Amino acid sequence: MTLVDLTTPTVRSSRLVGLPVAIIGAGPIGLAAAANLVERGIDFVVYEAGEDAGASIQKWAHIRFFSPWRHLIDPASLRLLEGTGWAPPEGSGLPTGGEFVASYLRPLSKLEAIDSRIRYGATVDAVSREGMDRTRSAGRADTPFLLRIADANGVQEVTARAVIDASGTYLTPNRLASSGLDPLGLPAVAGHVSHALPDVLGRERHRFAGKRVTVVGAGHSAANTLLNLAALKREVPETQITWLIRNAGAVRVTTSDDDGLAARAAIGKRVDRLIGTGGIHQLDRFEILRVAPIQGGVRLIGQRAGEVVEHDTDVVVNATGFRPNLDVLREIRLELDEIVEAPARLAPLIDPNVHTCGTVEPHGFAELQHPEPDFFLAGMKSYGRAPTFLLATGYEQVRSITAYLAGDIASATKVQLVLPATGVCSTGPAGSSSCCS
Numbered sequence: 001m002t003l004v005d006l007t008t009p010t011v012r013s014s015r016l017v018g019l020p021v022a023i024i025g026a027g028p029i030g031l032a033a034a035a036n037l038v039e040r041g042i043d044f045v046v047y048e049a050g051e052d053a054g055a056s057i058q059k060w061a062h063i064r065f066f067s068p069w070r071h072l073i074d075p076a077s078l079r080l081l082e083g084t085g086w087a088p089p090e091g092s093g094l095p096t097g098g099e100f101v102a103s104y105l106r107p108l109s110k111l112e113a114i115d116s117r118i119r120y121g122a123t124v125d126a127v128s129r130e131g132m133d134r135t136r137s138a139g140r141a142d143t144p145f146l147l148r149i150a151d152a153n154g155v156q157e158v159t160a161r162a163v164i165d166a167s168g169t170y171l172t173p174n175r176l177a178s179s180g181l182d183p184l185g186l187p188a189v190a191g192h193v194s195h196a197l198p199d200v201l202g203r204e205r206h207r208f209a210g211k212r213v214t215v216v217g218a219g220h221s222a223a224n225t226l227l228n229l230a231a232l233k234r235e236v237p238e239t240q241i242t243w244l245i246r247n248a249g250a251v252r253v254t255t256s257d258d259d260g261l262a263a264r265a266a267i268g269k270r271v272d273r274l275i276g277t278g279g280i281h282q283l284d285r286f287e288i289l290r291v292a293p294i295q296g297g298v299r300l301i302g303q304r305a306g307e308v309v310e311h312d313t314d315v316v317v318n319a320t321g322f323r324p325n326l327d328v329l330r331e332i333r334l335e336l337d338e339i340v341e342a343p344a345r346l347a348p349l350i351d352p353n354v355h356t357c358g359t360v361e362p363h364g365f366a367e368l369q370h371p372e373p374d375f376f377l378a379g380m381k382s383y384g385r386a387p388t389f390l391l392a393t394g395y396e397q398v399r400s401i402t403a404y405l406a407g408d409i410a411s412a413t414k415v416q417l418v419l420p421a422t423g424v425c426s427t428g429p430a431g432s433s434s435c436c437s
């Protein structure tokens with residue numbers, strides 16, 4: 001794809017007239033897309049795999065956002081909610097995932113104009129074009145999208161004039177081995193491996209209290225879990241906490257005093273302090289290759305500076321991050337960056353090899369276009385494997401995309417985004433490039 005398509009009429013052809021826009025996922029970005037379409041008077045259907053809005057966030061309901069409320073609410077959604085007398089929570093507060101859903105996302109999803117257009121328990125298994133696989137070109141842009149949906153009634157196919165995939169990445173975690181694959185031997189120890197962000201102080205306490213726990217990964221999910229484990233250790237001192245990372249340091253956890261999101265920097269600082277006082281044992285430059293069962297736990301076998309190393313533990317928390325599920329998009333013509341698996345024009349702004357910032361230039365439909373007309377990745381999924389997505393970015397993405405679908409190119413093109421700077425950036429290979437300068 002070389003040109004940005006600036007010519008889209010509100011609906012491309014008569015075959016598309018009367019069809020809704022399909023939104024995949026009723027997370028914050030999917031619902032923000034819905035709110036923008038309500039304001040534009042464009043019909044849509046939201047397909048949500050879970051039984052409630054924010055189903056993925058509810059899996060980490062016990063974790064606190066590091067962004068304050070004022071950065072977490074979508075402007076179009078706010079306008080709709082305020083129309084019903086809803087008042088936003090105090091702007092500087094930091095909600096937990098559970099509070100975010102209860103106070104904002106669920107009320108948004110219950111607005112009549114949105115609620116009537118959400119299908120819960122509906123998993124999108126595949127997206128294609130009606131009667132066309134990805135190799136057929138003639139008339140492609142005028143052909144309805146086809147979505148295959150699995151729900152309690154079985155599998156069915158529906159059509160749409162455009163697709164906004166806001167299904168996030170939470171359901172598809174990265175793999176434990178440093179190769180990006182499952183480590184050899186995983187099936188035999190799967191019962192000892194936990195998903196990211198377990199509720200170690202609540203629901204899942206029994207799995208962690210008094211145990212040897214190893215958290216694998218260098219990002220905020222790992223740091224959050226380490227802090228909760230440290231709190232558990234204060235109550236149950238036998239709990240042993242190891243932080244296992246493959247690099248020499250956890251570069252992605254900002255501890256800068258200049259971080260515009262103070263709570264984000266505080267997470268990293270508190271972990272550093274706990275390592276300093278011995279509350280957390282840091283095991284760095286450990287590249288996991290294989291795992292093997294041991295009495296009551298797991299042996300992690302890896303390499304460190306060319307040497308074979310082993311580490312025994314009772315439980316492993318896989319906090320190695322998330323990746324987009326692209327399997328469902330096999331028949332869609334995507335143009336993705338080969339490193340981060342984000343849309344090709346967006347990727348240079350967010351590649352973690354170049355910068356660790358949450359700061360990103362304003363971007364909208366133009367950066368998010370693919371060779372497949374009227375198909376967009378938005379929200380967390382649009383960042384591919386990059387870990388720095390912020391909701392404010394996604395809200396501007398879907399504002400621009402929906403303006404484009406409405407044929408309002410002037411508004412779609414005028415992207416604006418003010419994000420708090422991280423205050424810390426890694427630099428590119430030449431010691432150059434700082435994304436938050």
Ligand SMILES: Cc1cc2nc3c(=O)[nH]c(=O)nc-3n(C[C@H](O)[C@H](O)[C@H](O)COP(=O)(O)OP(=O)(O)OC[C@H]3O[C@@H](n4cnc5c(N)ncnc54)[C@H](O)[C@@H]3O)c2cc1C
Nearest residue numbers: 025027028029049055065066067124167168379380390391
């Ligand atoms: C622990 C944690 C803390 C974070 N803190 C912050 C913060 O402080 N500030 C900030 O700006 N960002 C933060 N983020 C990043 C980001 O804002 C969140 O991950 C946010 O949930 C992303 O929203 P989303 O709508 O793109 O995806 P999600 O919230 O993941 O929503 C996707 C939805 O799609 C559904 N779905 C998935 N697959 C399918 C399918 N095939 N068919 C139908 N439905 C499907 C899911 O059930 C889910 O409801 C944080 C992330 C995490 C994990």
